[in-house]
Amino acid sequence: MPATAQSYRQRRRRRTNRLLAVAAGAVTAGALAAAALPGTASAGEAGRGHGGHEPGRYQDVQLLSFNDLHGNLEPPAGSSGRVTEVQPDGTTKTVDAGGVEYLATHLRQARKGNPYSITAAGGDMVGASPLLSGLFHDEPTIEALNKLDLDVTSVGNHEFDEGARELARLQNGGCHPTEGCYTDKEFEGADFPYLAANVLDEKTGKPVLAPYWVWKNNGVKVGFIGVTLEGTPDIVSAEGVKGLSFKDEVETINKYAKVLQGQGVKSIVALIHEGGFPASTSYNYDCDSPGAGDGISGPIVDIAKNVTPQVDALVTGHTHNAYVCTIDDPAGKPRMVTSAASFGRLYTDTTLTYDRWTGDIARTAVKSANHVVTRDVPKAPDMTSLIDRWNTLAAPIGNRPIGYISGDIGNTGTESPLGDLIADAQLAYGKELDPETDLALMNSGGIRAPLTYAAKAGEDDGVVTYAEGFTVQPFANTVNLQDFTGAQVIQVLKEQVSGSNAEAPKILQVSSGLTYTLDLTKTGADRVVTDSIRLNGAAIDPAATYRVATNSFLAGGGDGFPTLGQGTNDVVGADDLKALEQYLTANSSATAPIAPPAADRITIVG
Incomplete structure (x- = not known):
């Protein structure tokens, strides 16, 4: 049950080394009704006190x-x-x-x-x-x-x-x-x-x-x-x-x-x-x-x-x-x-x-x-204890290997190696749901950390654990399939650099087979060169229908991509981390790790 304002104050009083926050009551009805005003x-109540002398101006x-x-x-x-x-x-x-x-x-x-x-x-x-x-x-x-x-x-x-x-x-x-x-x-x-x-x-x-x-x-x-x-x-x-x-x-x-x-x-x-x-x-x-x-x-x-x-x-x-x-x-x-x-x-x-x-x-x-926050100071013992306690609960899940890599796979740049990897994983998962899936698009903001080659405690170099995969994709978005016309696919790519994304472009990570040129000498939607857009070497047909895999955030039109919220024939799959895990497991081993993708699907001009 939500805490009352009184219990909020009681929790604060139990902490002798910090200040008491005095809550005045409830804020709104519904889920947040018990939150403090x-x-x-x-x-004076909590111990960050003052000296005995009369304070100056x-x-x-x-x-x-x-x-x-x-x-x-x-x-x-x-x-x-x-x-x-x-x-x-x-x-x-x-x-x-x-x-x-x-x-x-x-x-x-x-x-x-x-x-x-x-x-x-x-x-x-x-x-x-x-x-x-x-x-x-x-x-x-x-x-x-x-x-x-x-x-x-x-x-x-x-x-x-x-x-x-x-x-x-x-x-x-x-x-x-x-x-x-x-x-x-x-x-x-x-x-x-x-x-x-x-x-x-x-x-x-x-x-x-x-x-x-x-x-x-x-x-x-x-x-x-x-x-x-x-x-x-x-x-x-x-x-x-x-x-x-x-x-x-x-x-x-x-x-x-x-x-x-x-x-x-x-x-x-x-x-x-x-x-x-x-x-x-x-x-x-x-x-x-x-x-x-x-x-x-x-x-x-x-x-x-x-x-x-x-x-x-x-x-x-x-x-x-x-x-x-x-x-x-x-x-x-x-x-x-x-x-x-x-x-x-x-x-x-x-x-x-x-x-x-x-x-x-x-x-x-x-x-x-x-x-x-340098790491050359003593660790706070209470924080070490906290981390150890929760790690004990998480370890059986987090330490499980899910794949192998031959080097760091970064998540920086207009097109990132890790972005390519995740898009490929979602395309492969999409094809499991529907063999007619043509391409996958991934938002860069949904990639929260790189995959690093160096070993952590309890693992060998190149091992990707579930915990590392979770850190990369922690949102629990589902992988969704939708149908779009070729014209809509082109419009989505243009929305990366136009509309609400005109001043701060949000470049989507694209699956293998989709290529195009981004001309930074131009402005607005013109920065995406329409004639350069290819899928498996063929120009996108504006009148054709394409099956596109995205995460549920993009499928709802998130990140300034309203066209992605207009897809049809929806299929909702499992979470995106499962798609990444399946791809790494199927395509890598200790003797044949995945190499960092080349990140060469988007050609940058200017």
Whole structure:
């Protein structure tokens, strides 16, 4: 059963080393009825106290933040577990980073000597998670975040992968509705509030979770407003966002900033699950340095320029990039905008100088920097224990070999080797369902990690385990077959670079036999050269019918491909991970591993 506001408070009180979030009551009817409304945190009750002397006018408040953890409790593998660092001489190097055992140590060390410390997150804490967390519907990650002393987070789009009811369970606790309890103890839920100010119940018109939350410590008050990107329905399955509406980020933040101001809370931080693209991939790039020009681009820039000056800092996410930039607010005053990459590889340490006379942040004194979650510090024992406990439950499933590879199979680039492999796997599975299946299309965003050749504990080089396959494709999408005309197939390829994908193209991964040219010297849909599109060497016939395999997310028109939502003669198969597993098992062995595909199906011009 969902936890009540009272039991939410009781869970918080049991944690003697963190702040108490005081919930005010229920938010909406239905699945999220028991979620906590805006509350406050009191250090006097929970132990992050203050000294015995009379406080002065200015008080530094430490804001530690991170985003897009995606259930990566163990150190991420390959490039997903590295960050790029600019050296003093201008060169760069890569640093291994991430793992919740190390993240906990870094955060705890950072808090030392900072009695006024808040830890916040920018969404996507769960969803698209590795098997260790995803197999258990991310209960392990919520448990880890509780131990990390996370105070508050916004929702991200992936918090809705399994729908609003499952998000309510992660917030409030209770056993999984179909799988039950995984251990002898009932899941208690999050000890921190999820904020979802711009996610409304279509029936009630009210936020499905708390829109804001207030932290208090010895007279210092800092309010947090949490939103996710308005375009969430375009990148989450239709079932996951059923019954919900997603409102404009700026309008929502500005609305609740006024509410907080009316309550006497003048220091405000927005937690926004939307982000930008820095001019450099190095985490410590100074995008405000002289000569940097426009150090950051993307949706967060317009958001930052239009969010009310009443908001003092923006913690962002979604794009998995690292940046610490200032962007002028509508009054022309610089305001800090941060993001800590993804997968727990970085955390941001921001100093907010609070003016006790005005109750506001002295914006000129705000400073911020990203820090690497290096793996050269001691592991946090409680996190090691947590990982070991859940790994014991997952090991019989996760350690099972499902295939063999002869080298790393990456998932980067316009066309990736792993994208080709997955598309081929779905084509092969589609042909099992219907021998008339002609081609398969796979969205790049559904490929969450590379397949790495190097051995992990308990396996040999080149072995692909079920856990690794799960990390690559964790969404449990089904493989669907649909009929399309040739004209529709051509239109789908053009939708990669037009419509909602015009500014940020989403290139589909294609199965063997489908080839075409992408001309980057052109604009819009013209970037896909129609005359170049071939299937097994023959031009696509606009009037002919083609049987196409996709995952269920694309089959619903997701990722800005409305034409894929117009197919006919639907057949729904098993989940996409099963298709990958079957393909690897059938086409590889220890003596004949699969080689990385050449990724030569899309010809790039320009």
